[in-house]
Structures are given as structure tokens and as C-alpha cells.
């Protein structure tokens with residue numbers, strides 16, 4: 001398995017409910033490293049780029065409103081097989097269907113048809129590269145000294 005980088009976004013429900021630290025802790029416990037992180041607000045313009053594949057879908061308007069309702073924490077996670085494992089740790093898109101023990105299963109909730117699912121995680125090598133470049137310049141990402149890996 002290769003060492004990969006993937007993008008996560010701790011969505012407004014994590015920021016507003018104060019669960020960011022607990023979510024980040026799960027990645028740290030798993031042995032993954034944070035190689036970049038920043039708070040920013042996802043404007044409709046950024047949302048159009050980030051969620052381009054979903055433009056026109058019935059939930060798109062509520063998704064843009066949700067993702068922009070507060071600042072979010074965008075971060076890059078690095079480690080072995082990080083893209084697939086991060087998706088597994090995140091759990092199913094719908095928090096009511098996500099397994100207990102997953103981030104969305106433990107922290108996510110719904111209100112009617114609105115989904116508050118706590119975390120975004122890139123779904124492939126291509127999306128990870130595209131999404132990391134959308135939020136970070138190369139000099140904002142830190143490499144760890146190989147000898148310092150535990």
C-alpha cells in the first residue's frame with residue numbers, strides 16, 4: 001500500500017458543535033498525520049468547484065447552504081492507503097445509515113431531508129489531487145522527516 005494524501009473537510013456541524021478535535025483525534029489515533037490545515041468559509045463559488053459533479057442535483061442548493069453556514073476546517077491527511085481508509089472511517093453519506101463507530105455514524109444527524117454529516121473525504125486519487133490543489137498551495141503542506149515516523 002502506498003502513502004497517500006487525502007483532503008478532509010470538517011463541515012459546519014463539526015465546527016458549530018465543537019466536535020472538530022474529536023474527529024481529528026480519530027485520524028491521529030489511527031496513525032495518520034496532518035500535513036496541512038486551515039479554517040475558511042466555503043463560498044458558493046468554491047462550492048461550485050468543490051462539488052462540481054453535484055451541480056443540478058435536487059440537494060445541491062441545501063448542500064451549498066449547509067457547507068457555507070460557518071467556516072470549515074480543511075485539512076490534508078497523510079498515511080498508508082489514506083484515501084480509502086479515510087472514507088471508511090467517515091462512513092456512509094447518510095448519517096442515519098452510517099455504522100456506529102464511523103465518524104458520520106457517531107456525530108452526524110439529519111433534520112428532515114437536510115443531511116449534517118460532519119466530514120467530507122476525497123473519494124479517489126484523482127479527487128484527492130484535485131481537491132487538495134483547490135485549497136492548498138504546495139508550500140502550505142508539510143513533509144515529515146522519514147526518521148520521525150512512528
Ligand code: IDP
Pocket residue numbers: 054059062063092093113114115117120121123
Ligand atoms: P459523500 O460526501 O459521501 O462523497 P456525495 O454523494 O458525494 O457523498 O454527496 C456530497 C455531499 O452532498 C454529502 O456529503 C452530503 O453533504 C450532501 N448530500 C448528498 N446526498 C444528499 C441528499 O440526498 N440530501 C441532502 N444532502 C445530500
Ligand code: MG
Pocket residue numbers: 123
Ligand atoms: Mg462524494
